[in-house]
Amino acid sequence: MAVLVTGGAGYIGSHTVAELLARGEEVVIVDSLETGHRTSVLGGALHVGDIRDKAFLEGVFGQHDIDAVIHFAAYSLVGESMQNPAKYYDNNVHGTLVLLQVMQQFGVKRIVFSSTAATYGEPERTPIEETAKTNPTNVYGETKLTMERMMRWFDETHSLKYVALRYFNAAGAHESGLIGEDHCPETHLVPIVLQTALGKRDEIAVFGNDYPTEDGTCIRDYIHVSDLADAHLLAVDYLRQDGESDVFNLGSGNGFSVLDVIHTAERVTGLSIPTVIRERRAGDPAVLIASADKAKSILGWKPKRENMEIIIQSAWRWHQAHPNGYVE
Ligand code: NAD
Ligand code: UDP
Structure with missing residues (x-):
């Protein structure tokens, strides 16, 4: 089948x-x-x-x-x-x-x-x-x-x-390094941050730093x-x-702010990532964190890569090897 x-x-x-x-x-x-x-x-x-x-x-x-x-x-x-x-x-x-x-x-x-x-x-x-x-x-x-x-x-x-x-x-991206994230236009935070680290973009715009979170930026899982x-x-x-x-x-059940993601990416890449604060993006909730207990207990799901560093390391390998994404 x-x-x-x-x-x-x-x-x-x-x-x-x-x-x-x-x-x-x-x-x-x-x-x-x-x-x-x-x-x-x-x-x-x-x-x-x-x-x-x-x-x-x-x-x-x-x-x-x-x-x-x-x-x-x-x-x-x-x-x-x-x-x-x-x-x-x-x-x-x-x-x-x-x-x-x-x-x-x-x-x-x-x-x-x-x-x-x-x-x-x-x-x-x-x-x-x-x-x-x-x-x-x-x-x-x-x-x-x-x-x-x-x-x-x-x-x-x-x-x-x-x-x-x-x-x-x-x-993140597959451990083989063969496949990864390549959207056009790219709107997701992690690839945009890494494209900035690679010099493909001048800076990363942080959409709002006045949310009711510790550093004022949105938290995601x-x-x-x-x-x-x-x-x-x-x-x-x-x-x-x-x-x-x-x-x-x-989801992982853990929340990371936009600035957490950028700082983790700076640590992983060893590069500084130019950041600029911009207006909030319409419709963005301040905090979105999942409880994934149900998937764990009923489906037997066990996430193995639940760590922001691992996620960014895998994505970074992909972006370095494919700075222009899939060239077809
Ligand atoms: P993606 O755009 O990379 O993948 C979607 C794929 O579907 C593309 O290959 C596209 O060519 C194909 N496609 C779209 N419309 C089609 C159609 N009518 N007929 C045939 N093929 C068609 O997106 P993704 O990030 O891999 O997301 C996959 C799914 O997960 C989507 O349904 C998206 O809504 C959902 N999702 C994604 C995220 C995320 O963080 N990326 C979060 C929540 C939900
Ligand atoms: N974000 C940002 N700058 C960007 C892209 C995203 O500040 O260039 C923020 C966005 O406002 C959200 C978080 O990063 O708070 C994650 O955004 P993404 O688009 O990756 O995913 P979403 O949570 O919208 O599905």
């Missing part, structure tokens, strides 16, 4: 494909390559196309014996989602609907998919548990919550079993991308063992 990975040429998808291949799974990848990279796919059968193209997806499901889907394919820029909500509803919600329809058509009943801390919005309490209120403050988070709700109703009506993984901040990847494999196992549909946070 094969695992279908949508968005498997993207950042988190390519790391998950690497782990699936390492444990001997048959892997099928669907990716439009719109934000992903062909060379980030280390193996498996890559089909280039859009999940919204039903005939294309039917062709893929018809060619392979798929028993589970891991669904990463989506747009994920918060700012863009607030300027162009239709683009986000179309890819994230409509794209997922087409995927679910084709899964139903081919009798595939297991799906693990990327949700996000953005489904919670501004938290009332930290660390955030899965029982916390979901109240997204942006369109991106709303589309992910809608995807979760769609799956719930497909379960209710057609016994589709899903695991929604709500990631906090993915960072950074989790190594390979630990995230491991959780997807455990979630597939859980569904193959007839686990019930559920939602899990994936």
